[in-house]
Amino acid sequence: MSNKQSRRLFLTSATAALATPTLLRAQSIETPVDEIGAPQASSGVTRNASSFQYQQWQDHFDTLGVATVVADTTSRALHFWNADGSDYRVFATSVPRREDLTKRGYTKIVRKRIGPDWTPTASMIAEDPDLAYMPPGPGNPLGTHAMYLSWPAYLIHGTHDTRKIGRRSSSGCIGLYNEQIAVLFDLCPVGTQVRVI
Missing domain, CATH: 2.40.440.10 (L,D-transpeptidase catalytic domain-like)
Structure with a gap:
């Protein structure tokens, strides 16, 4: 692969990563997602986390x-x-x-x-x-x-x-x-x- 192709691949990958919704980029192995990328309940997560719910x-x-x-x-x-x-x-x-x-x-x-x-x-x-x-x-x-x-x-x-x-x-x-x-x-x-x- 040439330097030009490597640079183009890097720029394309970086642009795609920046365009990915923040929620999906923040997912980790500890937080499973369904087929459309929505976070699913996970047991045993010990890191700081909030499942914020708006209250009235x-x-x-x-x-x-x-x-x-x-x-x-x-x-x-x-x-x-x-x-x-x-x-x-x-x-x-x-x-x-x-x-x-x-x-x-x-x-x-x-x-x-x-x-x-x-x-x-x-x-x-x-x-x-x-x-x-x-x-x-x-x-x-x-x-x-x-x-x-x-x-x-x-x-x-x-x-x-x-x-x-x-x-x-x-x-x-x-x-x-x-x-x-x-x-x-x-x-x-x-x-x-x-x-x-």
């Missing part, structure tokens, strides 16, 4: 109240609406690592704290006896901000371990990047209604 607050609540949050454990995304619906935001999250740790339903934010400390629950200690109380700081699993739900021991909080976002990695809580939980913390007053789906 009207599908979950009768009114917006003081503010509204829908935490979607399938999409690994948290949806926020302010009291009049003019501010809608979506945040990537970590979600519980197992189904038995996942609590779904209606709750609300009852307390907020900057620089939270952390005490492991009895079930966490049963799984890992080395766990112990942690004061606020870089090693604390609750990150920089925490919003406590009316369900005991369930929170929406930050994390210093950014690898957890987009994964099934928590012991029941919904986790956000520290930068994003700081934003959400300011947006959500105590009394914000929450639904975990």
